[in-house]
Amino acid sequence: MEAIDVVKTNYVKELLNKKAREDMRQFMQYRNVSITTGTMQNAEGSAQVDLGNTRVICGIKMIVGEPMPDTPNQGNMMVAAELLPLASADYETGPPSPEAIELARVVDRGIRAAQSINLESLFIEEGKVWSVFIDLYVLNYDGNLFDACTLAAMAALMTTKVPKFEDGEAKREDRTKPLKIDTVVTSTTFGKVGSNLLLDLDRNEENASDARITIAIDDANIRAMQKGLRGSFTKEEVETLIDMAFQKRTELKRALEQASK
Amino acid sequence: MGSSANKPELIINGKRTDGRDFNEMRPFSIKANVLKNADGSCYIEWGNNKILAAVYGPKEVMPRHMMEADRAIIKCRYAMAPFSSLSDHGRTGPNRRAIEISKVIKEVFENVVMLREYPASEIDVFIEVLQGDGGTRAAGITAAAVALANAGIQMKDLPYAISVGRVGDHIAIDFNMIEDNYSDSDMPMAIAPRNNEILLLQMDGGLDKAQVSKAIQMAIDAGSVITKAQRDALSEVYSNNVKGV
Numbered sequence: 001m002e003a004i005d006v007v008k009t010n011y012v013k014e015l016l017n018k019k020a021r022e023d024m025r026q027f028m029q030y031r032n033v034s035i036t037t038g039t040m041q042n043a044e045g046s047a048q049v050d051l052g053n054t055r056v057i058c059g060i061k062m063i064v065g066e067p068m069p070d071t072p073n074q075g076n077m078m079v080a081a082e083l084l085p086l087a088s089a090d091y092e093t094g095p096p097s098p099e100a101i102e103l104a105r106v107v108d109r110g111i112r113a114a115q116s117i118n119l120e121s122l123f124i125e126e127g128k129v130w131s132v133f134i135d136l137y138v139l140n141y142d143g144n145l146f147d148a149c150t151l152a153a154m155a156a157l158m159t160t161k162v163p164k165f166e167d168g169e170a171k172r173e174d175r176t177k178p179l180k181i182d183t184v185v186t187s188t189t190f191g192k193v194g195s196n197l198l199l200d201l202d203r204n205e206e207n208a209s210d211a212r213i214t215i216a217i218d219d220a221n222i223r224a225m226q227k228g229l230r231g232s233f234t235k236e237e238v239e240t241l242i243d244m245a246f247q248k249r250t251e252l253k254r255a256l257e258q259a260s261k
Numbered sequence: 262m263g264s265s266a267n268k269p270e271l272i273i274n275g276k277r278t279d280g281r282d283f284n285e286m287r288p289f290s291i292k293a294n295v296l297k298n299a300d301g302s303c304y305i306e307w308g309n310n311k312i313l314a315a316v317y318g319p320k321e322v323m324p325r326h327m328m329e330a331d332r333a334i335i336k337c338r339y340a341m342a343p344f345s346s347l348s349d350h351g352r353t354g355p356n357r358r359a360i361e362i363s364k365v366i367k368e369v370f371e372n373v374v375m376l377r378e379y380p381a382s383e384i385d386v387f388i389e390v391l392q393g394d395g396g397t398r399a400a401g402i403t404a405a406a407v408a409l410a411n412a413g414i415q416m417k418d419l420p421y422a423i424s425v426g427r428v429g430d431h432i433a434i435d436f437n438m439i440e441d442n443y444s445d446s447d448m449p450m451a452i453a454p455r456n457n458e459i460l461l462l463q464m465d466g467g468l469d470k471a472q473v474s475k476a477i478q479m480a481i482d483a484g485s486v487i488t489k490a491q492r493d494a495l496s497e498v499y500s501n502n503v504k505g506v
């Protein structure tokens with residue numbers, strides 16, 4: 001860590017001990033969430049999410065492919081995340097880092113486990129299905145990529161139009177049919193700094209944090225969880241944070257529904 | 262979670278596919294100090310899982326730029342051998358799943374290893390799955406903890422791991438491969454037994470809050486048996502050494 005980061009980390013910790021955050025937020029308060037859909041015309045679906053200064057875009061491409069052998073009547077979905085070097089001095093060029101892989105896989109698990117995409121609707125004909133590629137590009141990193149990426153993926157999926165399939169190929173000029181979305185999944189990520197539990201950490205808070213937990217839910221159930229970093233949580237803390245995730249879902253879901261109207 | 266299309270029956274006459282109760286773990290055995298070259302090692306058989314863990318270090322940090330002046334860094338490789346499953350696992354090195362698992366396992370050991378006792382050093386943890394049958398990351402963590410202790414690495418606790426989850430209406434522990442593939446929810450966990458702090462928690466599928474609580478409690482309750490086996494494996498190594506003097 002650079003010297004300036006050590007100073008910032010100590011500052012964040014001192015503030016938290018006085019029950020304050022640098023941007024005056026409550027401990028369980030999100031930064032401003034802004035979602036714009038249809039930002040890229042060539043993609044089948046797209047969205048930009050700004051969560052404070054964190055900016056992520058998501059592009060959806062739909063490719064005609066083969067079904068998995070054990071699910072011949074279902075399409076496929078794939079999530080990839082790029083921590084672009086232009087997004088932060090913390091990132092470098094090269095193959096996907098373990099952080100990028102973890103991010104993509106956690107977003108994937110939430111969407112997959114909640115059965116957000118109706119995969120049966122992606123069946124074309126025997127041996128042919130649509131594969132949905134969900135590509136997440138981090139353009140500016142200021143913490144909490146997990147929630148920003150899940151929001152961006154959901155917003156893009158909710159506004160995706162499936163290309164027409166004609167004469168054995170995809171006709172992208174004719175995209176009118178909306179992708180069938182069954183469930184809106186939301187992700188809520190908490191951090192632990194010392195004994196303080198926080199929602200939606202920015203970069204400096206993440207650098208100061210000991211542990212992280214992401215809880216992806218639908219209206220009734222927990223669909224995916226991932227604990228990260230070297231710190232730990234107690235059973236009681238996990239229970240408290242699950243309750244909080246359901247509380248916070250309302251505002252995230254409303255933002256998604258408004259953006260995808 | 263597997264497809265619902267060809268889902269096999271996971272509960273037969275109130276028992277699981279291998280005849281176990283919902284809170285019953287598979288039989289397992291742990292042996293420490295099984296590899297000559299490694300500073301510490303452990304072989305675990307957990308159900309039909311066969312897994313080797315080895316630790317090298319503390320040693321010089323390579324590459325040098327990864328060095329932390331005031332503490333050790335931990336590197337972790339979890340990998341499944343190409344022949345470890347019924348389907349071929351490939352030979353191109355760890356896949357995306359293995360890279361993610363390696364990362365979360367590394368974070369478990371960063372919690373318990375007293376990193377500041379080994380400034381400017383590196384500790385390598387290797388977990389090789391030779392035969393997999395569900396719950397490989399959990400068994401791998403349990404083995405790697407023993408390998409670290411066997412290497413004489415100072416730790417504030419000896420963590421263990423176990424997977425819990427849901428089959429139909431039942432919360433169950435220690436999924437075998439079929440349950441792993443077709444259960445309704447799967448939640449691997451690693452726990453520090455001294456204070457029951459959760460060091461690793463992953464989950465997918467569907468659980469409500471009460472089910473999550475029950476599953477976590479089940480994983481905590483499994484601690485005494487697993488921890489005892491880990492400690493027994495270690496004391497066996499050192500009591501033999503005393504006899505040999």
